[in-house]
Ligand code: HEM
């Protein structure tokens with residue numbers, strides 16, 4: 294790929310805090326290298342803003358900048374994580390854009406992900422869903438021999454594909470219903486498919502769905518927009534699996550714990 | 553987990569949608585098969601006898617109540633879900649997400665369902681009310697026929713069809729109804745099986761192609777009924 298520099302116009306969502314209304318502001322950046330990542334381009338803009346001293350730099354989430362933590366979350370030109378498939382914003386390179394282009398950057402939009410500041414959203418709803426059931430209980434004591442638990446290859450592959458979910462929330466951002474089903478189903482599949490997760494298989498799916506509802510995410514209508522937006526290409530087959538797990542829990546579990 | 557939770561959580565509400573949807577699909581199979589009798593070209597005899605059987609068999613009449621309940625539950629639940637889901641994003645995007653990954657009709661199930669509902673109201677008024685109440689309450693007049701070899705008076709629903717489908721506007725409205733059905737099922741057929749938990753890809757592939765075939769063939773067959781009557785292919 295040929296290296297080139299570009300000048301860009303950026304329309305970026307600015308919002309002081311949770312309560313304030315917010316709106317778009319337009320900025321110009323010059324001499325952006327096609328080798329930069331999108332976040333580095335925002336860094337350049339922020340340095341520019343700091344030098345000018347007229348307004349605060351733009352707040353945005355990021356941590357690893359290598360596509361594994363799920364913190365970066367920008368809705369770029371109508372697409373969560375921007376135009377490239379299977380890519381987080383931090384891994385999106387500026388060669389995805391042309392010289393002179395105007396780029397619109399918005400935060401994730403969903404009532405369950407309130408904007409904290411500018412492009413930063415509060416995604417702790419996902420943490421609470423994980424706390425509700427996205428774990429396995431392991432007793433203390435000596436570690437068991439790894440080979441003593443047999444795992445079917447096909448299931449382990451599926452579990453690992455699901456485990457690739459980095460909980461970035463792009464699925465919610467892309468979904469017209471603001472549904473979190475792709476995320477929740479990835480966790481339910483990842484843990485439920487493995488023998489280590491089997492003991493809590495039923496309670497897990499029930500508790501996680503209950504928490505998901507409590508957080509105010511929408512219901513899934515299988516339109517598949519989430520799958521296309523997912524930087525880890527989590528399959529919506531996981532959602533169907535969650536539905537099946539939920540149905541079987543619904544048909545076989547007791548109302549409450551009895552002896 | 554309680555029964556209530558099972559059917560009122562977000563996943564549970566979708567079970568209700570999917571189960572009623574699959575039930576309505578099974579009804580369509582019977583309905584399209586039976587109506588295809590008009591193409592026997594026997595001046596409606598086969599069709600009228602079949603309709604008579606449906607209208608006078610107690611088991612079918614009980615299932616008819618189930619059908620009405622199914623439609624009502626499906627559309628009430630559909631509207632509730634649609635409304636709730638729309639309210640989950642108070643501040644929208646400046647640039648819409650658009651088509652990536654999803655089809656327009658999968659995002660428009662509420663709209664397509666509303667078109668279907670309007671169609672159903674018209675359709676029930678055209679045929680169901682006269683056939684059930686025509687003789688009794690004179691809601692709408694309906695002629696009777698008898699066929700040689702039987703004493704039974706049959707509602708001449710076939711004649712009713714021929715009359716109704718002389719009006720080109722009604723024919724067009726029926727065709728629009730059938731197109732809405734085709735798109736509703738293009739998404740709904742596969743979606744309902746996913747909703748009840750089918751996740752084996754072998755089955756999903758089978759369901760996908762069956763669903764598309766079903767949506768197109770059934771809707772086309774339905775659409776051809778008013779069209780063939782209007783164009784005089786059956787008399
Ligand atoms: C012949 C009549 C109908 C049939 C066979 C039918 C079938 C279906 C099926 C199979 C689904 C998929 C359920 C799922 O995704 O789990 C569905 C969804 C839906 N239907 Fe219908 N339907 C019919 C009429 C209606 C009517 C009259 C409405 C009126 C409002 C309606 C509104 C909806 C809505 C809003 C959905 C939800 C979309 C979704 O969850 O993806 N449907 N329908």
Ligand code: FES
Pocket residue numbers: 354355356357358359360361362363364365381382383384
């Ligand atoms: S910053 Fe960690 S995934 Fe982008």
